[in-house]
Amino acid sequence: MTEVETHGVERIPDADRSAGPLDLFRLAFGGANTFATCVLGAFPILFGLSFWQGLAAMLIGLLIGALLLAPMAVFGPRNGTNNAVSSSAHLGVHGRIVGSFLSLLTAVAFFSLSVWSSGDALIGGAHRLLGVPESDVAYGCAYAVFAALVLAVCVYGFRFMLLVNKIAVVAATLLFVLGLVAFAGDFDPSYAGIFTPDADRATQDLFWPSFIGAALIVLSNPVSFGAFLGDWARYIPAETPRRKVMGAAFLSQVATVLPFGFGLATAAIIAEQAPAYMDPAAPNFVGGLLAIAPGWYFLPVCLIALIGGMSTGTTALYGTGLDFSSVFPRLGRVQATVLIGALSITFIFVGRFGFNLVQAISTFATMIITCTVPWMIVMMLGYVTRRGWYDPEALQVFTRRQHGGRYWFARGWNWRGMAAWWTGAVTGVLFTNIPGQFVGPLGDLANGADISLPLGAAVAAVVYVSLLAAFPEPRAVYGPQGPRWVRASDTPIAPITGPPSGDLDEASAKVKA
Numbered sequence: 363m364t365e366v367e368t369h370g371v372e373r374i375p376d377a378d379r380s381a382g383p384l385d386l387f388r389l390a391f392g393g394a395n396t397f398a399t400c401v402l403g404a405f406p407i408l409f410g411l412s413f414w415q416g417l418a419a420m421l422i423g424l425l426i427g428a429l430l431l432a433p434m435a436v437f438g439p440r441n442g443t444n445n446a447v448s449s450s451a452h453l454g455v456h457g458r459i460v461g462s463f464l465s466l467l468t469a470v471a472f473f474s475l476s477v478w479s480s481g482d483a484l485i486g487g488a489h490r491l492l493g494v495p496e497s498d499v500a501y502g503c504a505y506a507v508f509a510a511l512v513l514a515v516c517v518y519g520f521r522f523m524l525l526v527n528k529i530a531v532v533a534a535t536l537l538f539v540l541g542l543v544a545f546a547g548d549f550d551p552s553y554a555g556i557f558t559p560d561a562d563r564a565t566q567d568l569f570w571p572s573f574i575g576a577a578l579i580v581l582s583n584p585v586s587f588g589a590f591l592g593d594w595a596r597y598i599p600a601e602t603p604r605r606k607v608m609g610a611a612f613l614s615q616v617a618t619v620l621p622f623g624f625g626l627a628t629a630a631i632i633a634e635q636a637p638a639y640m641d642p643a644a645p646n647f648v649g650g651l652l653a654i655a656p657g658w659y660f661l662p663v664c665l666i667a668l669i670g671g672m673s674t675g676t677t678a679l680y681g682t683g684l685d686f687s688s689v690f691p692r693l694g695r696v697q698a699t700v701l702i703g704a705l706s707i708t709f710i711f712v713g714r715f716g717f718n719l720v721q722a723i724s725t726f727a728t729m730i731i732t733c734t735v736p737w738m739i740v741m742m743l744g745y746v747t748r749r750g751w752y753d754p755e756a757l758q759v760f761t762r763r764q765h766g767g768r769y770w771f772a773r774g775w776n777w778r779g780m781a782a783w784w785t786g787a788v789t790g791v792l793f794t795n796i797p798g799q800f801v802g803p804l805g806d807l808a809n810g811a812d813i814s815l816p817l818g819a820a821v822a823a824v825v826y827v828s829l830l831a832a833f834p835e836p837r838a839v840y841g842p843q844g845p846r847w848v849r850a851s852d853t854p855i856a857p858i859t860g861p862p863s864g865d866l867d868e869a870s871a872k873v874k875a
Contacts, residue, residue: 371443371444371446371447371758371761372443372758372761373441373442373443373754373757373758374442374443374596374597375442376599376600378597379439379442379596379597379598379599379600380597381594381597381598382598382602383598383602383606383607383609383610384610385594385597385598386435386591386594386595386598386607386610386611386614387610387611387613387614387617388528388531389594389614390587390591390594390610390611390614390615391531391613391614391615391617391618392528392530392531392534392673393587393673393676394583394584394587394614394615394618394621395530395531395534395535395538395617395618395620395621395670395673396476396479396480396534396621396666396669396670396673397476397479397480397483397621397648397666397667397670398472398475398476398479398480398670399583399618399621399622399625400479400621400622400624400625400628400647400651401475401479401625401647401648402579402580402582402583402622402625402727403420403580403621403622403623403624403625403626403629404625404626404628404629404632404640404645404647405575405576405579405580406419406420406576406579406580406626406629407553407555407626407629407630407632407633407640408629408640408642408645409572409573409575409576410555410556410557410565410568410572411555411557411572411573411576412553412554412555412557413550413551413552413553413555413626413627413630414551415555415557415573416555416576416626416629416630417623417626418573419573419574419576419577419580420576420577420580420619420622420623420626421619422577423576423577423578423579423580423581424580424581424583424584424615424616424618424619424622425616426577426581427580427581427582427583427584427585427615428584428611428612428615428616429612430581430584430585430588430735430738431584431585431587431588431591431611431612431615432608432609432611432612433608433738433741433742433745434587434588434591434592434611434738434741434742435591435592435595435607435608435610435611436595436604436607436608436745436750437591437592437595437741437745438591438592438593438594438595438596438597438598438607439595439596439598439599439600439602439607440600440750440752441592441596441752441754441757442596442600442754443592443596443754443757443758444590444592444593444596445461445588445589445590445591445592445593445741446458446459446461446462446465446589446590446592447461447592447757447758447760447761448592448741448752448757449461449737449740449741449779450756450757450759450760450769451744451748451752451753451756451757451768451769451839452740452741452744452776452779453740453775453776453779453780453783454769454770454771454772454774454775454776454779454780455756455757455759455760455767455769455770455774456760456773456774456775457774457775457776457779457780458760460737460780460783461589461737464589464730464733464734464737465589465590466702467726467730467733468586468589468590468730468734469590469702469706470705470706470709471586471726471727471730472586473512473706473710474706474709474710476508476512476670477505477508477509477512477710478505478710479647479648479667479670480504480508480667480668480670481501481504481505481508481667482501482504482646482648482649482667483648483651483652483663483664483666483667484504484508484664484667484668485500485501485504486648486649486652486663487652487660487661487663487664487667488664490652490657490660491660491661491664502711505707505710505711506707508672509703509706509707509710511672512672512676512703513699513700513703515672515676529669530669530670530672530673531673533665533669534621534666534669534670534673535620537662537665537666537669538620538621538624538666539620540659540662541624541628541659541662541666542624542627544655544656544658544659544662545627545628545631545654545655548631548635548654549627549630549631550630550631550634551630553630553633553634557569557572567809567810568810570809570810570811571795571810571811571812574811574812574813575728575795575796575812578728578731578812578815579727579728580622581731581815582727582728582730582731583615583618583622584615584618585730585731585734585735585738586727586730586731586734587611587615588734588735588737588738589734589737591611595607595611604750625647628647628650628651628654629647629650631654632647632650632651632653632654635653635654636650636653636654639653651663725796725799725800728794728796728800728812728814729791729794729800731815732787732790732791732794732814732815732818733787733790733791735786735790735815735818735819735822736782736783736785736786736787736790736818736819736821736822737783737787737822739782739786739819739822739823739826740779740782740783740786740822740826743823743826743827744779744826746846746847747830747840747845747846747847747848748839748840748841748845748846749840749841749843749844749845749846751840751841751842751843752841753767753768753769753839753841755767755858756768756769756858757769759774759858759860760774762860762861763860763861764858764859764860764861765856765858765859765860766855766856766857766858766859766860767855767856767857767858768836768838768839768855769839770855770856771835776835778826778829778830778833778835779826781825781829782822782823782825782826782829783822785821785822785825786818786819786821786822786823786825787818787822789814789817789818789821790814790815790817790818790819791814791818792804792805792814793805793807793808793812793813793814793817793818794812794814795808795810795811795812795813795814796812802814827847827848830848831848831849834848834849834850834851835848835850835851835853836850836851836852836853836854836855837850837851837852837853838855
């Protein structure tokens with residue numbers, strides 16, 4: 363656990379695959395069982411919904427997100443590598459950079475959210491317990507310490523990160539349950555929000571946009587794991603039943619009803635007892651939580667901040683450093699992790715002290731899932747049409763700086779998958795409608811409701827299946843059983859050329875040294 367991980371995105375040897383579905387559950391749940399998720403759980407109240415309306419939006423977003431995420435867990439055990447590399451089979455060995463780019467955006471967004479929320483909670487709790495001043499310097503020091511600790515865990519790698527999350531899952535869960543006891547006396551499920559029967563017509567017209575927007579914010583949390591779920595699942599043996607791997611991914615997100623529910627319930631209390639903290643213009647969920655918390659709960663708040671910041675930050679940052687070590691082969695996993703971590707830390711300070719934090723989070727999270735879901739749809743449909751068959755060696759062509767192979771297609775790009783992802787993502791962006799923050803050019807066509815996600819996913823699915831039917835892929839990419847639902851062509855496959863894997867491994871070792 364204390365040795366620096368040496369594996370990059372190359373296929374994990376069978377002898378090193380000692381993880382199981384429970385480990386995947388711990389990592390995915392541990393990465394979401396934090397204050398960052400509580401902040402997202404507060405958004406339904408920030409959007410003006412009542413507690414019960416917010417609960418409905420939360421459950422809908424959570425279940426849909428978990429269902430979308432679950433199939434993304436099968437690629438890691440199957441191919442022994444991360445999901446971005448696996449996407450080479452459907453977008454081409456060069457087209458896999460789409461997954462790397464989405465992974466980068468996701469990591470920066472949720473790593474930043476984790477450090478921001480945990481730092482704020484730690485300084486707020488320390489202020490009430492020890493009199494630590496709530497100054498920009500104090501917040502800056504807390505952010506820097508959190509970021510450095512997370513970066514250190516990510517440098518050590520998978521085994522150390524798994525140890526951290528094993529502790530975090532149990533500890534954070536117990537502290538959240540303790541929080542339910544702390545706030546039980548103040549909680550009133552009858553909180554009405556702003557969409558009451560006597561609200562004016564203009565307010566009533568905002569209900570569905572607000573409800574859908576809240577559900578999408580919640581949905582962004584499970585979907586955010588889609589691009590790098592394979593980073594952890596690749597350590598699971600290939601013969602592990604798919605239902606167990608998918609079940610672990612699904613249940614890991616269903617279990618986040620605890621931090622989401624904690625955020626929703628406490629936000630309703632804050633809105634009634636300390637409404638200034640829930641002002642949409644400058645909301646401060648963490649400050650409001652500390653304002654309504656009993657004194658004995660300040661220490662648990664600090665512990666949740668510390669444990670949760672480590673857990674979410676490591677699961678977000680680890681995968682991106684891993685992936686970019688393959689996009690830039692001269693960078694080892696450790697060097698790429700340090701580079702991405704440094705860029706993320708810069709973003710943390712700029713975003714925290716230079717912009718509207720809550721508005722930036724909600725807009726960024728929505729845009730990420732708008733572009734990620736079409737990519738996930740292409741991956742899922744590709745898995746089904748290929749009957750789950752992949753060539754692990756051909757997936758590594760880009761990493762090894764080679765050319766050719768089953769997934770070379772047209773100069774390393776599979777225009778079918780790329781066109782489906784691109785049209786789905788662009789459609790989603792055009793129809794995005796986040797009231798008061800970002801409205802796409804076509805965002806008002808559904809009476810203010812945000813239909814970007816279902817529309818983008820549907821467009822990606824239709825375009826991808828249509829292109830596979832009209833322009834069949836080479837028979838060699840489908841394996842011995844042939845394609846499912848679509849036809850195959852007899853187009854020949856270019857042989858793999860370039861540095862042999864042994865020569866490349868030796869050269870890479872010299873560069874890393």
